[in-house]
Amino acid sequence: MRILHIDFETSSKAKIQDTGTYRYCSDPTTEVICVGWAFDDEPVQVSERLPNEIRRHIREGGLVYAHNAAMEEQVLYHIYGIEDVNMRCTSAVASYHALPASLEAVAEHLNLSVQKDKEGAKVLRKHFKTPPDEIPASDAQVIKAYCKQDVEVEREIHKQLGELPARELEIWKLDQAMNRRGIAVDTKLATIIIDKVETAKALLNDEITLATGGAVEKPTQAKRIITWLAEQGIETDNLQAGTVQALLEEIDDELVQQVLLCRQNGAGVATGKYKKALAMAGVDERVRGNLKYHGATTGRWAGSGLQIQNLPRGSVSDTDALADLFLAGKDVDEIAGDVFKAAKSAVRPMMRAGEGQKLIVVDYASIEARVLAWLAGEDKLVEEFRTGSDIYCSFASEVFGEVVTKADKKKRMVGKVGILGLGYGMGANKFQATLKDWADLDVSLDFAQKVVDRYRNAYSGIKNYWYELDCGAVNALLGESADDSDWYMEKGALCYTLRSGRTIRYQNARLIEGKYGQPAVKYQRPLGKNMVWADTYGGKICENVVQACARDIMADALVMLDAAGYTLVATVHDEVIIEHDAATADSHLLMVESIMRKNNSWSDGLPLGVEGFTSFRYKK
Template sequence: MTMKELSIDIESYSEVDLRKSGVYRYAEDDSFEILLLAISIDNGPVTIHDLTNEKLPNEIIQALVDDTIIKWAFNASFERICLSNWLKKHHPELLSDSFLNPKSWRCSMVWSAYLGLPLSLDGVGTVLKLKDQKLKTGGDLIRYFCLPCKPTKVNGGRTRNYPHHAPDKWSTFIAYNKRDVEVELAIKDKLRNHPVPDFVWDEYHQDQVINDRGIGIDVDFVKAAIAIDKESKAKIQEELKELTGLENPNSVLQMIGWLREHGVTTDSLDKKAIKTVNEKTAQILKLRQQAAKSSVSKYQAMVNCVCKDGRARGMFQFYGANRTGRWAGRLVQIQNLVRNELSDLTEARNLVKNGDYTTVNLLYDTQETLSQLVRTAFVPNDGKKFIVCDFSAIEARVLSHLAGETWRSKVFEQGKDIYCMSASQMFRVPVEKHGQNVELRQKGKIAELACGYGGSVGALKAMGAIEMGLSEEELQPLVDSWRQANPNVVLFWWDVDRAVKTAVKEQIQTETHGVQFEVIKGMLFITLPSGRKLSYVKPKMGENQFGGESVTYEGTGTAKRWEILESYGPKFVENIVQAISRDILAYAMKRLKGFKIVGHIYDEVIIECDQDQRLEEIATLMSNAPDWMPDINLRADGYECSFYQKD
């Protein structure tokens, strides 16, 4: 029988915690095994293979390693990595690489994300109102069969549940496995009129290669950092107990009670609260914050997910942010690491790696130093180096280019400081980074960061304007000055606003600033210059809090729930600009395909390479504008390092 495609779902067992460690570490563990494999051949009936008592048919095994046969799964990386490790164990002669080639795999979760749908199988099924939904019994069955169990007198002291321990549950589990593939098939059928473009699948395949490659972890350094953190926290706890007399200084209730007894009324123990208390209580609150600092959680995440070869894998989720299509961080969350600002970074790192708590504590704020050193745990292989290269002000460049704000584009072309030039444009005086009117640069910077997407006084406050020394009275004039200095950006916001509203109201295609808007079968599509589309489910005209018109759509809100969301011109512009910035990064990574990319963060690429590799070659490749936006001025800068850091 000739096969063209398979739809697959597996159920598996491992002693490793999947949520904490990720699929690569989970599936390489000696305890790992596949229990059930549900499969549909060419969208036909679903067949279940119970691998606890039968062998997988040879034709299925051969299809798994045949790159001409397309394999589909929801969250396909899980199935691909699990099946790769199963093949290593049972049929090593069939696997030519460490993992199955991702080029023959497609992910229906990515397809759902591309169309603005939830990132869970049950969530997509609910939104699409499928006739057959994912079975709700799955969670309990997974906990019973797929995880180790606690030994008790009742279960005879066993640490694992097998099918023969609960035959009825096992039968239900088989039905659950089968239903998952049926739901996946129904999703594919529902979405068939809105396919993912081939070039996006190419990006997905490169993403999978990067995740398969992983990035090195200095495990000795990580373990030493955890040990120093433990010792530091213990010392802080002792000091807090001595100063306060509290049994548990980490308890918020106990600490608030202690503060009230000492004349300080507060419901918060955050940094702002510290500024409103006296010197003694401020010292105690600062110590408590150090004790509660979670920087060590990043180190522990590394220990959890590092594979046997010392590399962490699976840290990047393709289309994890489905409003823009950006990647999302997973496991160690490399996207939100603390910046390192230590002038003697290497010395501090060496002290920590040597386990020298006494000297670290003497020379540094131990907890802050451990936070700043997290990114240095990522290391290249022996004899290699990292080249870290990032785009300069990528979002500001994209925004300026789309809006046609020529003075801003000239700033980038001439390599000048956008914060200085923005302040100069706003206040009509020369501003130099280390020269005249330098005090205005900070105002230019915060205005740039807060105002580009319609932000006003609230955005300035959220960016820390008050903490930076700006007064409440200065904020609105700052917003007004920025908008007056950037009239074409403001015009761009409302051009997009009109284009979206017209597309939704009149059900016609509109276009502005090189971006197209169209509603097709209950979906608003925004077509970017790259050809990629942003998707908004069930767009409608609504009313905003001020009584004006707004566009509403359905999506995943901040509380991770499916709900009705509201948007307007500047918000759509933010989505568009961030999405195009993402596309520029994806284009750059495509050009860098011949290099070993081991990580990427928004506008930055980390490459592991030989010592003689030239930084300039990589920066030049990244600085080339894509053919779909040839006139944009891009600039990439970088540095070399023996461990990951921020230059």
């Protein structure tokens, strides 16, 4: 069967950076300037019309390749009414190979004979909002040449990188289905919150302007506030949350306290998530395109669009009640403290189930700690996870030399941060800071070192696993890998085969002299459109492998849940979000949890724990 390579150039009054691909393509002002295409190795053609040959190829189930394929798929659907396209995406393949996702960056990294037309891109940018029939003929020809070259570049990337493995293709298709489906958002709630926050911000601006005699006009003007504080005899080099709180506790001056409170309440307060939701929401009030397949080199999903992987942690526990107060026009200060804290807490409940539906949300419990223990052969720790023992109390008991229970909250917290933080080679200085950051616990450096030592002694298999991974990587780069090693070299990339059979890659890997004179690994990783150099070591490689395995556990669960007929909406970190008929959602929660606890053949023996709930609105 022939392969079709395709690319569209479009214009619209909608701004794709604001709306995202799905809302952009559905916008009534979005039009096609031209389409470029080629079958197999045939010459690339460009036209203002979509040829019947392409329609026939799609109708017959032919393969269609594009870079960032969701764009082409959505153009075909919304502008030409063509559904069920058998799409493939070279951007997804590039991400799978730990390369940048952008066409230009991949082409440059692969040193292709044909590169993206940068001058043509400039001309196209001039006409992002110009109706096609109003684009000057000379510019239209440049845009067509640009489109033709994009198809040539995409085709060369496909030839160089090939296909996704069959299992990954299945997972990518699920990713695309979740992106097409999207998640419902409460646009009324978002609009109300934007209005209330903007009103409150205006009052704060007036208050701080009056208090400082015009020296500061907004709570976000940190440099001006620092200068004003210096004039009051108060020296500080930053206005981070902790610094402001400490100053409030130390200083009695009422005027200074007023300014600091303005800063505390107004700094960092943004309505960006709400405005983004409104910009991206379709006519059905669903936001689509929230996930990026293989967004991290470990294979984990990254956020896109509304960035649901990066939501603020609010201070309000009953977020459903908070949303109801906003919608009813009632005061939120009693439940949240002020409107700013309330807005921060209301981002999650802005996302909700569709009409007549309910969300089923299930999270893998301590998945990385479980995977680490299993991979490292720490059988005692694995068994504790399997039997449901309190691992945090168990390790805290090791640290303090006494039985620690859940009632000993501070001591248990030391155990928790230790289990969750020390598995990748963290040292005493970092552990001391992490205890402060995660749990607001102040401990001495000596005590932090004691906890680190206890961890490495108690779980020596994990420490040995760091060295095993480090030695395997170094030996592969030296060409001295054992026949049964999971490490190997391929086209300049250092590769590691996971238990699942998937490969993670360290591009352009090489050996350098490490901190203590030992051989160390240096490699390139994608960062936006660039490839940047990074160093790695046993503990960091261990983190990559563990997170990659945890991702494959999640991917397995998504495949099983989809096969069982559940409607997948998104995955957020170690969490699955499903939309289900409200009348039966509660009874299906246990079934979803049961499916997610199932091991695939490669993960046999790994004790999986899950925790879930149902809700009409999303929450933590």
